[in-house]
Amino acid sequence: MKKTLMTASLLSLLVCTASASGLNLGWSDCPTGAGYKLDNNFACNTNTGAANILVGSYFPPAGLTAVNSNEAVVDVQTDQSALSPWWTMGSTGCVGRTGTPTGNFDFTGGPSSCTDYWAGNASGGASYYPAWSSDPPHTGGPANRARIILVCAISEGLAGALDPGTEYYSFKCTISNARTVGTPSCAGCTDLACLVMNSIKIIQNPGLGDVYVEDVAQARHVTWRGGLSPDCQATPAKQSTWGSVKALYR
Numbered sequence: 001m002k003k004t005l006m007t008a009s010l011l012s013l014l015v016c017t018a019s020a021s022g023l024n025l026g027w028s029d030c031p032t033g034a035g036y037k038l039d040n041n042f043a044c045n046t047n048t049g050a051a052n053i054l055v056g057s058y059f060p061p062a063g064l065t066a067v068n069s070n071e072a073v074v075d076v077q078t079d080q081s082a083l084s085p086w087w088t089m090g091s092t093g094c095v096g097r098t099g100t101p102t103g104n105f106d107f108t109g110g111p112s113s114c115t116d117y118w119a120g121n122a123s124g125g126a127s128y129y130p131a132w133s134s135d136p137p138h139t140g141g142p143a144n145r146a147r148i149i150l151v152c153a154i155s156e157g158l159a160g161a162l163d164p165g166t167e168y169y170s171f172k173c174t175i176s177n178a179r180t181v182g183t184p185s186c187a188g189c190t191d192l193a194c195l196v197m198n199s200i201k202i203i204q205n206p207g208l209g210d211v212y213v214e215d216v217a218q219a220r221h222v223t224w225r226g227g228l229s230p231d232c233q234a235t236p237a238k239q240s241t242w243g244s245v246k247a248l249y250r
Contacts, residue, residue, distance in 0.1 A: 021061040021164065022217030025074070025197040030057040030167060031218045033113030039223045044189035047180050054173040054222065056150070057114050058200050058213050059164065066159035067117070069203035070170045074148040075132070076195050077235040079228055082143035083130055084188020086180065089146075090128030094186035096179035101126050104172040105152040114167045117160075124152030126173055145235075148173060156205045167217070170200055193224035194232035 028035040040052055056072050078087055085094035089101060103126030107116040132147035133140050150171045162168065179186040197220040203210045221232035228235065 020215065020217075021059050021213050022215045023197050023200060023213055023220040024057045024167070024217045025195065025220045025222050026055050026057075027222055028053055029055055029111040030114040030169065032167070033111050035111065036113070038219060038221075039226060041225055042177070042189070044180055044225075047177050047182065049177060052175040052177070054171075054175070054195065055111065056170040056173070056197050056200070057167050058170055058202075059167050059217050060162040060202060060213065061211055062164040064162040064202060064204060064211065066156070066205040066208055067162055067202055068156050068159040068205055069151070069153040069201075071201040071203070072150045072170055073198040073200075074150070074173065074195055075198055075235060076146045076148065076193060077142070077228065078144050078188075079192040080144055080188070083146060084191050085186040086188035087146065087191060087193065088130055088186075089175075090130065092130075093128070094179060096184065097176070097186050100174065100176040100178065101128055101148055102174045102176075103150040103152065104174065105170075107169050107172070111169075114169050117162065117168045118152070118154060121154045121158055122152040123154075124150065124171075126150045126171075153203075159205050162202075190225060192226055192228060194221055194227045194235040195224065196221045196232065196235045 024031055026036045026038065027040045028037060030036060042052060088094050089097050091098055103124055105118050105122035105124055106120050108120040127149045129138060129147045131141045131143050132138060132145060150173060152171065180189045199212055199214045201210060201212050221235065223232055
């Protein structure tokens with residue numbers, strides 16, 4: 001049977017019954033928020049205007065008593081054979097787009113539909129890797145895919161418990177509109193794309209153990225300008241990639 005993304009109305013009904021640990025990804029907010037959406041239909045006609053903000057959230061498993069960090073993985077796939085200049089970001093990306101994507105973990109100014117565990121105390125950032133491979137040296141992967149890794153932490157003294165029945169914000173990831181139009185510009189904003197939150201590692205204070213959340217809560221795939229055909233399931237959520245991710249921070 002053909003798989004399809006859930007509609008926002010169906011998600012709003014399911015969110016109240018979610019209990020198992022799982023991930024959610026949305027544009028602008030978590031699923032309970034009024035501004036939440038699964039598709040970003042940016043017209044690609046300006047270099048400014050409202051930012052394109054991915055919001056990652058999750059339901060944690062039970063038994064977490066002193067959480068101090070998150071490490072999240074978001075994968076990107078476009079409908080082209082290789083990433084266009086607009087989607088080639090990071091330190092070696094198209095000139096003018098090297099400062100995107102960015103990670104932000106401060107929800108004190110909103111959105112506020114889900115629970116802000118960080119309470120403005122987390123610091124961290126985002127790293128971007130084109131043609132990501134899960135095997136070291138993490139190069140030589142599919143040319144039309146990229147990986148965004150977001151890491152944040154609070155001090156161990158602020159670490160507290162998580163409620164498994166509560167949905168928590170993890171990150172905001174901003175993809176800017178810079179160099180979309182005009183001269184010079186970075187071609188390819190109109191490429192269709194899917195983005196999937198692969199996993200979140202929840203890190204506790206030393207000696208308490210860390211956990212990985214890899215299952216879906218309501219929807220961890222979102223689309224850009226309609227996404228891939230037939231749907232975002234074409235961008236697989238690959239399990240058990242954290243051994244290679246951790247190697248980046250040793």
